[in-house]
Amino acid sequence: MCRHVCTVSESMHRETVTPKGKGLTLFSILKGLQTFDRDVAEVMYQCALCQVCHEWCVGNWDITDPIVEARRKIVSLGIEPPQVRQIQKNIIGEGNPYGGKRDERFASISPISVNKEASVLYFAGCGAAYRRPEIARATLVVLKASGIKYSLLSDEECCGAYLDIMGYREDAQALGQKNVERFKDSGCKTLVMGCPHCLYTIKERYPQWGVKLPKGIRFVHTTTYLRELIMQNRIKLKPINKTTTYQDPCRLGRYCGIYNDPREVLISFDGLNLVEMKWNREKANCCGYGSGLALTFPKLADDIAKDRFSQAKKTGAEILVTSCQSCKSAFLNQSSDKDTLNVMDIVELVAENII
Amino acid sequence: MNIPNKLIYDLIYTELADIVGPEYITRRRVDKLAYAVDYSWVSQMWIDRGQEPPTADFILFPRNAQEISEIIRVANTHRLPVVPWGGASGSQGGVIPLYGGIIIDLKRLNRIIEIDEESLTVTAEAGIIGQKLEWELNERGLTLAHYPASEYAATLGGYIAARGSGTLSTKYGKAEDMVMWIKLVSPTGEIIETLPVPNHASGPGLLELFVGSEGTLGIIVEVKMRVDPLPEERRFQSFLFEDLNKGIEAGRRIMAQRLNPCVIRLYDEVDTKKYVKRVLNLDVTGSYMVIGVDGFRELNDVIWKKIFEICKDLGGQDLGSEAGQKWWDHRYDFYFPPFAKALPKLFGTIETVTTFKNIRPLYYAAKEIVEKKYGDYGASFFAHFSHWYPWGVMVYAQFMIDDPPQDPELVLNLHNRIWADTAKCFIANGGVLNEHHGIGLKLGWLMRKQYGPAWPKMVDIKNAFDPNGIMNPGKLGFGPPK
Numbered sequence: 001m002c003r004h005v006c007t008v009s010e011s012m013h014r015e016t017v018t019p020k021g022k023g024l025t026l027f028s029i030l031k032g033l034q035t036f037d038r039d040v041a042e043v044m045y046q047c048a049l050c051q052v053c054h055e056w057c058v059g060n061w062d063i064t065d066p067i068v069e070a071r072r073k074i075v076s077l078g079i080e081p082p083q084v085r086q087i088q089k090n091i092i093g094e095g096n097p098y099g100g101k102r103d104e105r106f107a108s109i110s111p112i113s114v115n116k117e118a119s120v121l122y123f124a125g126c127g128a129a130y131r132r133p134e135i136a137r138a139t140l141v142v143l144k145a146s147g148i149k150y151s152l153l154s155d156e157e158c159c160g161a162y163l164d165i166m167g168y169r170e171d172a173q174a175l176g177q178k179n180v181e182r183f184k185d186s187g188c189k190t191l192v193m194g195c196p197h198c199l200y201t202i203k204e205r206y207p208q209w210g211v212k213l214p215k216g217i218r219f220v221h222t223t224t225y226l227r228e229l230i231m232q233n234r235i236k237l238k239p240i241n242k243t244t245t246y247q248d249p250c251r252l253g254r255y256c257g258i259y260n261d262p263r264e265v266l267i268s269f270d271g272l273n274l275v276e277m278k279w280n281r282e283k284a285n286c287c288g289y290g291s292g293l294a295l296t297f298p299k300l301a302d303d304i305a306k307d308r309f310s311q312a313k314k315t316g317a318e319i320l321v322t323s324c325q326s327c328k329s330a331f332l333n334q335s336s337d338k339d340t341l342n343v344m345d346i347v348e349l350v351a352e353n354i355i
Numbered sequence: 356m357n358i359p360n361k362l363i364y365d366l367i368y369t370e371l372a373d374i375v376g377p378e379y380i381t382r383r384r385v386d387k388l389a390y391a392v393d394y395s396w397v398s399q400m401w402i403d404r405g406q407e408p409p410t411a412d413f414i415l416f417p418r419n420a421q422e423i424s425e426i427i428r429v430a431n432t433h434r435l436p437v438v439p440w441g442g443a444s445g446s447q448g449g450v451i452p453l454y455g456g457i458i459i460d461l462k463r464l465n466r467i468i469e470i471d472e473e474s475l476t477v478t479a480e481a482g483i484i485g486q487k488l489e490w491e492l493n494e495r496g497l498t499l500a501h502y503p504a505s506e507y508a509a510t511l512g513g514y515i516a517a518r519g520s521g522t523l524s525t526k527y528g529k530a531e532d533m534v535m536w537i538k539l540v541s542p543t544g545e546i547i548e549t550l551p552v553p554n555h556a557s558g559p560g561l562l563e564l565f566v567g568s569e570g571t572l573g574i575i576v577e578v579k580m581r582v583d584p585l586p587e588e589r590r591f592q593s594f595l596f597e598d599l600n601k602g603i604e605a606g607r608r609i610m611a612q613r614l615n616p617c618v619i620r621l622y623d624e625v626d627t628k629k630y631v632k633r634v635l636n637l638d639v640t641g642s643y644m645v646i647g648v649d650g651f652r653e654l655n656d657v658i659w660k661k662i663f664e665i666c667k668d669l670g671g672q673d674l675g676s677e678a679g680q681k682w683w684d685h686r687y688d689f690y691f692p693p694f695a696k697a698l699p700k701l702f703g704t705i706e707t708v709t710t711f712k713n714i715r716p717l718y719y720a721a722k723e724i725v726e727k728k729y730g731d732y733g734a735s736f737f738a739h740f741s742h743w744y745p746w747g748v749m750v751y752a753q754f755m756i757d758d759p760p761q762d763p764e765l766v767l768n769l770h771n772r773i774w775a776d777t778a779k780c781f782i783a784n785g786g787v788l789n790e791h792h793g794i795g796l797k798l799g800w801l802m803r804k805q806y807g808p809a810w811p812k813m814v815d816i817k818n819a820f821d822p823n824g825i826m827n828p829g830k831l832g833f834g835p836p837k
Contacts, residue, residue: 001507001691003442004484013416013462013482015443016389024402028388031405039385056507059692278490 002053002063007286008046008293011303017046019053019063026066038081041074045081046300048293049165050250050286071167083296084166092171095157096126097295105156108133109140118151121188123202125195126158127325135194135325138351139222143192145354146234150192153182161197162292164205176202176211184214194222194347196251196324197290204255221252222347223262223323230268236355239270245277245317247308247331248284249324250291262323262346269353275315285311287322289330305330313341321346358412358433358455367433371413371457374425379416379463390414390440390458394505395448396703397767397797403698404763409451411438411458418463420538420546420576427574427825428544430457436828436836437542439570441510442484445517446704447795449569453829454836461512464576467491476535478579481512497582500527503791504690512575518567520791522686525610525743526617526649527583529791531566538577539565542821546576564816569793570827572820589617589649590659591679594671595641599623600715601669602642603740603748607711608665609646610743614658618647618741620682623718625737626753634694635681637674644671645682701759701770705777707786710747714740717784718750721777725754729773732756742790749790752777779804794831802832 002019003009009018016025025043028034049064074080090099106112106129122143128136143150159179163172179202183191193199203219206212213219229235244266252258259281266274279285288294288304309331312320322328323346331343358364372380387410392398401408412435417423430437436456443450452458461482468478472495479488485506489499501521503509509519514530515537527533538548549562565572596602602621609616622631627643637643646662648655666673688694696702709717718738725736734756742749754773760766778788778801788798788805803810810832817833818824824837 004486004507013460013465014386014389015440015460016386021389024389024392025385028402031402033402033405033407034384034388037385039383043385058688061692 001058002056005052005056007048007050007052007288007304008300011288011300011307012046016043022047022067023061023063026070036070036074036077036079038079041079042081044070044074045084045166045296047291048250048286048288048304049291051254052250052283052286055254055282068165068167071165072169073167075167080167081296087162087166087292087295088168088171091158091160091163091175096130097158097162097292098126098130100130102157105129106152109136112152112154113150114154115149115151116187118149118187119189120148120150121183121186121191122150122152123159123191123193123198124152124156125193125198125325127197127329128194129156132325132328132345135328135345135347138345138348139192139194141351142226142229142235142347142354146229148234151186151188153186155182159195159198159201161201161205164201165291169209172205173209173211176206176209180206180211180214183217188217190218190220190225192220192222192225194325194345196221196249196256197326200251200255221256221258221261221323223252223258223265226265226347226350227261230265235350237269237350238353238355239272240349240353241271242318243273243275243316244319244321245275245312245315246280247277247287247312247320247322247327248281249322249327250284250286252323253284254282262321265346265350266321275317277311277315279311287324287327287330289326290324294326294330301330302333306334309334313339317341319344319349321349323347358435363433364412367429367435368413370429371415371426374422374429375415375417379418381414382412386414387411390460391451393443393448393450394446395451395795395797396446396698396770397448398451399698400763400766404761406763409453409455411452412455414458414460416460416463420540423459423540423574423576424544424546426457426459427540427542430825431543431823434823434836435825437574437825438827439512439516439574441482441513441516442505442508444505444508444513445793445795447793447797449517449793449795449827449830451796453796456825456836459574461510461574461576468577470495470497470582472497475582475584476579477582478536478577479511480577481510481515481575483511485509485511485514492582493585496585498585499533499580500583501530501533502686504687511578511580515566515575515578516569517793518791520742520749522741523617523647523649525619526615529742531563533581534562534566534578535581536579537562537565537575539573539575541573542823542826567793569795569830571817571831571833573826586649586651588652588655589647589683590655590676591618591645591647591683592659592662592676593674593678593682594644594646594666595639595674596644596669596671597641599642599718601671602644603711603714605644605666605669605671606740606743606748609662610745612661612665613745614661615648616646616658616662616743617649618645619743620645621740623738625735626739629737630689630694634685634688635678637678639674645679647679647683696753696755699759699761701756701766702753703770703774704751704753704792705774705781706749706751706789706792707781708742708744708747708749708790709781709784709786713785714748714750717781717786718752720784721752721780724776724780725773728776729754729756729769732759732769734773750786774798775801796829799830799832
């Protein structure tokens with residue numbers, strides 16, 4: 001069953017926002033007992049789309065697709081919450097959901113390397129570009145250290161994930177098409193992404209929308225790429241004598257099925273003691289910041305993050321590692337000076353400890 | 356809405372919002388509909404057929420007993436019904452707001468107050484979801500040992516208010532056997548507590564009065580429960596008997612010899628053929644039984660030997676431990692999609708409990724009523740026997756019509772007639788209306804028949820506690836608000 005694990009209802013404690021409540025709301029609309037209105041719209045956007053409910057569903061029902069479809073309907077009626085519409089405006093206007101200026105995308109990362117000869121294209125993503133540039137910087141450190149020729153897109157913009165999630169499918173498709181052309185033009189063989197939303201959207205959603213992925217390009221998340229670099233001895237790591245726990249980002253784990261790569265990276269550090277949170281891998285709790293919830297319902301997102309952060313602290317770990325910039329922001333925002341738990345992205349841990 | 360006009364409605368809203376804060380009250384249509392359906396067939400069918408369901412006027416999310424007390428005082432002032440809402444996992448429509456009013460969702464009261472590892476008790480707020488509490492206890496090597504199929508949704512307070520049973524009740528007892536103490540907000544707003552322990556000689560049991568009261572005598576806000584150590588081992592075995600009667604006799608002997616199994620689950624021939632096959636993929640003919648024991652391994656070895664002797668003596672075919680373990684691992688699957696019975700079928704669980712002496716006549720009489728009287732509709736009757744006592748057993752009987760009338764009134768009427776006939780048959784054969792699903796809105800009208808001359812005294816008790824009749828009106832047979 002879903003109700004005891006739903007990320008949102010476990011925070012709000014309300015029937016309406018449970019997967020069952022949302023399903024019932026949509027069913028009531030089908031039965032003519034309810035119409036799409038602004039209240040229904042708010043309920044439909046109060047979901048992290050984290051899919052933890054799906055993992056616990058004996059009947060194997062998936063509520064996330066109906067929710068996203070309902071959002072499309074809501075958008076078509078023009079009754080989406082204003083904060084949702086703002087996200088769309090930001091992406092269409094500035095190429096990112098946060099509203100940062102288009103020409104300042106790489107302001108905290110520059111100088112960036114644009115190299116048509118490079119086989120690896122690093123797609124930083126909006127989160128790293130505007131909110132967590134340290135992750136992008138760390139990625140560049142690792143790429144440099146490994147001796148790989150890499151490049152960035154000078155005109156990089158959003159992958160379209162939040163447009164898709166928020167119900168603006170056509171806008172997302174158009175952006176997807178633009179991005180694919182850029183990938184082709186780059187001449188890259190491998191596209192490395194630090195953001196699990198980007199990975200899932202580009203690799204899985206683009207083809208679903210009819211946006212054809214270019215042949216000959218491999219799409220990988222940083223964690224997978226790091227594991228390969230370590231296995232190929234392209235980078236060597238210092239020992240870390242610290243207890244570490246790992247947060248599975250929903251989009252990387254439940255959506256893309258990547259659970260082992262980050263763990264293999266972590267255990268490749270001599271001395272690192274990996275301790276799992278009670279709920280991990282397929283059943284890991286969401287950080288609360290995924291799927292744009294931090295932008296649409298920030299207090300709710302923080303309540304959820306607080307709970308997950310306390311689960312991480314319960315492990316007694318000294319480092320909380322994740323591989324998603326949203327998760328990192330979620331936990332950093334709950335962390336106080338008193339906390340001894342250091343929050344890092346996995347690529348930062350690697351970058352800081354390369355020999 | 357029973358409130359005379361919009362002005363009064365807004366004034367009451369202001370009054371209630373002042374208690375819990377505007378963030379914790381809602382009167383939106385989207386919320387009212389979400390709080391109009393529980394796990395009952397009737398409430399689901401009503402929505403499925405596009406019928407306007409009864410809805411609350413306000414839904415509140417208080418944080419503590421004090422806020423609930425203040426809400427109830429406001430409700431009394433305005434004569435507004437109050438319906439306590441836990442996990443809404445009940446199948447009897449116990450939380451449907453039949454007369455509108457206020458729904459109090461208790462899920463914000465979800466704290467564990469104390470785990471006393473010396474006395475083996477846990478005290479927690481009533482809104483905590485059962486599974487969450489169980490996980491916390493498990494981390495300390497303890498268990499509530501209450502495993503209802505609803506545990507992912509049901510709340511601790513709901514366990515008590517609905518007088519529920521878990522899968523292992525045969526050894527660990529029902530919720531009523533585990534509860535030690537409760538704190539309750541009375542129907543007039545006082546916050547009261549029962550005596551600190553349940554076993555005493557200080558007068559009749561006040562605690563027992565509230566257990567099974569389904570929100571009609573107040574709102575349970577805190578509960579102390581007995582807990583158990585997690586067993587060293589839990590083992591299961593399954594047997595196949597030639598027929599149901601042999602299976603019942605095996606269960607009776609196991610209980611009569613006080614072998615203390617944690618579970619005996621016996622499926623009749625139809626249930627074995629239909630559902631055991633479908634859920635567990637066991638294609639067998641006869642009556643399928645799962646038996647479990649738990650505790651210390653050495654003790655279990657001795658008990659196990661005795662159980663095997665009884666089953667063998669009655670011709671029970673040993674299907675092995677794997678089939679038994681598989682049942683345990685999938686024990687809830689029977690109640691969830693795709694295995695659960697679901698609309699558009701017409702179905703109901705008409706469970707009852709009685710002594711071993713009465714059990715066979717009762718079962719066959721009910722089967723005859725459903726299958727003969729409603730044979731034209733293609734009604735089927737099947738059962739499993741899942742909560743055993745030293746003196747008798749509970750029958751989880753079910754009826755189903757695969758292709759019922761679709762008109763909501765016709766189908767509801769048919770549903771109610773089958774219920775009425777079967778329930779009256781149970782009462783006539785020494786059974787009670789049910790063992791663990793409760794009364795809710797569905798069986799209330801039969802309470803008078805069940806209690807006989809004692810029923811007016813039950814009503815007197817209700818009136819003494821709840822002079823305005825605001826608490827969960829229309830449930831347990833207590834009728835509408837005054």
